[in-house]
Amino acid sequence: MADGGVLMRNEEGIQAALGVLKQQFGERFQTGHSIREQHGHTTTWIPNQMPDGVVFAKSTAEVSEIVKVCATHGVPIIAYGTGTSLEGHVNAPAGGISIDVSQMDSVLEVNAGDLDCRVQPGVTREALNTYLRDQGLFFPIDPGANASLGGxxxxxxSGTNAVRYGTMKDxxxxVEAVMADGSIIRTASRARKSSAGYDLTRLMVGSEGTLGIITEITLRLQGIPEAISAARCSFPSVEAASKTVMAVIQYGLPVARIELLDxxxxxxxxxYSKLDLPEGPLLLLEFHGSEASVAEQAETFGMLAEEEGGTGYQATATLEERNKLWQARHDAYWAMLALRPGCKAVATDVCVPISRLAEAVTASEAKANELGLIAPVVGHAGDGNFHASLLLDMEDADEVAKAEHFVSWLNDMAISMDGTCTGEHGIGQGKRPYLIKELGADTIAVMGAIKKALDPQNIMNPGKILAD
Amino acid sequence: MADGGVLMRNEEGIQAALGVLKQQFGERFQTGHSIREQHGHTTTWIPNQMPDGVVFAKSTAEVSEIVKVCATHGVPIIAYGTGTSLEGHVNAPAGGISIDVSQMDSVLEVNAGDLDCRVQPGVTREALNTYLRDQGLFFPIDPGANASLGGxxxxxxSGTNAVRYGTMKDxxxxVEAVMADGSIIRTASRARKSSAGYDLTRLMVGSEGTLGIITEITLRLQGIPEAISAARCSFPSVEAASKTVMAVIQYGLPVARIELLDxxxxxxxxxYSKLDLPEGPLLLLEFHGSEASVAEQAETFGMLAEEEGGTGYQATATLEERNKLWQARHDAYWAMLALRPGCKAVATDVCVPISRLAEAVTASEAKANELGLIAPVVGHAGDGNFHASLLLDMEDADEVAKAEHFVSWLNDMAISMDGTCTGEHGIGQGKRPYLIKELGADTIAVMGAIKKALDPQNIMNPGKILAD
Structure with missing residues (x-):
């Protein structure tokens, strides 16, 4: 568990910024304890580190103003969307100002003919999909939580649909972003592809607020498929399920979702959900396409699964059955918590080459058993990404220490398999030591040089991704 | 036509580096005029600017050594693959050393189970696909030329397959890259997705050798589809063809290629190819998938095309017919040159939102007519990317001036449509003024800050992408 480390708190600057922001933003600037605590809240085991004040911004111009005030006084700035991040991303290890963009929640334009739209960062993925539904469009990325698109x-x-539709980078x-000096940049045009200079779009995507604050996002959209069906299939082992996933990927079967539950x-x-699933590893699937294509995909999957000993294969076509199946997947977090009432679930997020998935999941299960930990696994198997969630009694120091050992071991294993310590949650505070192990000091030095060039005062979400 | 501008030639440093490299690399270091001229050669109208010497590198370690020598003496370094770039990318406006990586041409590993491979930068796309064929795999990006994967x-x-398989960024x-100080970095693990810090992979992809030299590339591969078919369809107007393309994209039809020929x-x-195609705008298509899916895609396309007045729709299933059709597409460059023997073809590369494609192509045709220029159009229509190729008599100064006016007008038009001056060729020397128009001074300042942070001496392919 990382904390703020050696970051120094600039008390004088903070007090000056608080004064200016109070004057400029009135009631939209808050310094009450509970609101500050909530804005440092992270769904993780990393301790809460509150900001000194929270501004509810309503426009890009306001974000720029706030950043300029903070830049003048050398004060940290942390962007806040819905607070659903998992690695301490919104913590304020050296204090500073949280910019809450949840009121910047307008869909600015939808270009149905081009399958794209432009939104403010506070729009959540569910709100966007509700907005788009009447036009027959949807935005595919589904990380589970109803996160803000800026976050x-x-x-x-990424999440469950990434195997077919990619991640946020795709x-x-x-994006439009406010940089550390308050300048406002737009990283690219609305063209579907471009070779126009450095890919600042992809540099901002995944930068966790450490290079600038995203104030608008232009997104690719998809047409809602003619047909959607879901399926489930049980397997005698994680290895058999994983082999089936590999076969699916190698076959080029365009599954929209392929999720592993141990x-x-x-x-x-x-x-938890009063189901009677066979008690063994399970794959949950979703197929998108034309009626004929979806039927063919389901049939092909059945064939591939059978070769690996899959049983109880059921394809569903009705919306009700499909919703029930995916509701179960979405309930997995709550179902896991119910395994151990009063516990805290701490998510891990390794991603390995698919050929190593079975080995990695099996080893994770064995290691948890060896340590006496409960660590159920759900995985975005088509990407080789899985989450072993530790169900912890946070009062039990010995157990927490074992859990820390487990996380360290798991990340090291993924790295040793030429995988990553984070498939989709990001580095934040929690994974900084593993980033160095994964990519090496010279690569991190390049990241550090970019950070220093774009944020010389280290005021943009300091203490995240890179060492202090 | 940009030239080296105010870049200064460091004569003393260059002479020192030439001496050291001659000693270290012997016969693999060349300074003959013709070899230097060839390494400054670009398939464009930008004048040749030769490097002072060419090193044929054989390993990452050697590239690092060469960069260190050049860094010590403050000498420009330009990477060279096959010399097929189109915007003066390999020119040496301030002289310096060309690092030819064409002998770094090994496929280092193929992980069939993970659908990925690792290659040296001198491997060409055709060589890679030949290497992969026996394993039932292919690498989909096809820019036309048999370019090196490093380049x-x-x-x-990107090229013809991008509508389905994306561009190099996807x-x-x-990548493994040698940076300006000779350090060797690797940007990411082999995991299919990652949230591990800044996306240095995407920063290096498209950086045109200005941030570092790519010495290894880990690529995603695809399984060769069970079935491939091709088709062609003629249209009464570019508008009708473009509307069909939009319908295809909105429908979510997973075409592998959809090319517009005016x-x-x-x-x-x-x-040129002794064909008897109807003399009007044409779409060429390719469908990938299962037998049933390919047949369904072809049928659906036929339906969508008919609604826009498409005629002469012919789907092909045999390899021979398919090859004939795509051979014609590949011959388009030579066929265009034959329209005006002795001419030079100068490619443009704008990309606009698809909803503006018809308007952009029609305006391009009209503008060329108005100026008395010959500028046939081929387009990667599914991406909104098209190339009007100017067929020029380079001895005719008046015509060249008109062509410069046309290029400027075309790029400005694309930018005004929220498109880009370059969908896939890059900025190089030729498009630098348009990059600023497209993204604005503040965005370019961010690119400049990154460049300065990673290459403080400005020795990595200076004079490209950014102003001198």
Whole structure:
């Protein structure tokens, strides 16, 4: 568990900025304890580190103003969307100002003919999809939580649909961002592809607010498929399920979702959601396409699964059955918590080459058992990304220490398999030591040089991604 | 036509570096006029600017050594693959050393189970596909020329398959690169997705050798589809063809290729390739998938095309017919040149939102007519990217001036449509003024800050992308 480390608090600057912002923003600038605590809140085990004040911004111009005030006084700035990040991204280890963009929640334009739209950062993915539904369009990235699109861009989020539709890096055409000096840049045009200079869009996507604050996002959209069907299939082992996933990917079957749930999660779901799934590793699938294509995909999957000993294969076509299946997947977090009432779930997020997925998941299960930890696994198997969620009694120091050991071991294993310590959650505070292990000091030095060039005062979300 | 501008030649440093490199590399270091001229050669109208010497590197370690020598003496370094770039990318406006990586041409590993491979930068796309064929795999990006994969990564290349498979930014998992101080970095693991810090992979892809030299590339691969078919369809107007393309994209039809050829190109092909295509705008298509899916795609396309007045729709299934059709597309460059023997073809490369494609292409044709220029159009229509190729008598100063006016007008038009001056060729020397128009001074300042941070001496391919 990383903390703010050696970051120094600039008390004088903070007090000066608080005064200016209070005057400029009145009631939209808040310094109450609970609101500050909530803006440092992260769904993780990293301790809360509150900002000194929270501004509710309503426009890009206001974000720029706020950044300029903070730049003048050398005060940290942390962007806040919905607070659903998982690695301490919104913590304020040296204090500073949280810019809450949740009121910047307008869909600015939808270009149906071009399958794109432009939104403010506070629009959530569910709000966008509700907005788009009447036009037959949808935005595919689904990280689970109803996150803000600004936050999703900032952490390079993905989720269950990434195997077919990619991650935020593939679905952001352009961003507008306020940089550390308050200047406002737009990274790209609305063209679907471009070779126009350095790819600042992709540099901002995943930069976790450390280079600038995303104030508008131009997104690629998809037409809602003619047909959608779901399916589930049980397997005798994680290895058999993983081999099936590999076969699916190699076959080029364009599955929209292919999710792995290990035996422990399946048991948890049976209890929590009153299901009677066979108690073994399970794959949940979704197929998108024309009626004929979806039927063919389902049939092909059945064939591939059978070769690996898959059983109880059920394809669903009705909306009701499909919703029930995916509701179960979405309930997995709550179902896991119910395995151990009062516990805290701490998510891990490794991603390995798919050929190593079975080995990695199996090793993760064995290691948790060896340590006496409960760590059920759900995985975006088509990408080789899985989450072993540690169900912890945070009062039990010995157990927390074991969990820290487990996380360290798991990240090291993924790195040793030429994988990553984070498939989609980001580095934040929690994974900084692993980033160095993963990419090496020379690569991190390049990241550090970019950070220093674009934010020489280190005021943009300091203490995240890079060492202090 | 840009030239080296105010870049200063460091004569003393260059002479010192020449001496050291001659000693270190012997026969693999060349300073003959013709070899230097060839390494400054670019398939464009930008004048040749030769490097002072050419080193044929054989390993990453050697590239690092060469960069260190050049860094010590403050001498420019320009990477060279196959010399097929189109915007003066390999020119040496202030002299310096060309590092020819064409002998770094090994496929280092293929991970069939993970659908990825790792290659040296001198491997060409055709060589890679030949290497992969027996394993049932292919690398989809096809920019036309048999370019090196290092060069394709450096310019963020794409081509005919991008509508389905994306561009180099979507198909490079990771690169190894030698930076301006000779340090060697690797930008990412082999995981299919990652949120591990700044996306240095995407920063290097499209950086045109100005930030570092790509020495290894880890690429995503695809399984060769079960079935491939091709088709062609003629239209009464560019507008009707473009509307069909929009319908295809909105429908979500997963076409692998959808190419637009205007009437002038079709006429040229009829002459050059002895075909009898109807003399009007033409769409060429390719469908990938299962037998049933390919048949369904072809049928759906036929339906969409008919609604826009498409005629002469012919789907092909045999390899021979398909090859004939795509051979014609590949011959388009030569067919266009034959329209005006002795001319030089100068490619443009704008990309606009698809909803503006018809308007942009029609305006381009009208503008060329108005100026008395011959500028046939081929387009990667599914991406809104098209090339009007100016067929010029380079001895005719008046015509060249008109062509410069045309290029400027075309780029400005694309930018005014929220498109880009370069969909896939890159900025190089030729498009630097348009990059500023497209993205604005503040955005270019961010690019400049990154360049300065990573290459403080401005020795990595100076005079490209950014102003001198």
């Amino acid at each position: 999703m861009a900032a952490t390079r989020a 679905n952001v055409l352009s 035996t422990l999660v399946v048991k948890a779901l049976n209890n | 394709m990564a450096a310019t963020r290349a 198909n490079v998992l990771s 009437t002038l190109v079709v006429k040229a092909l009829n002459n």
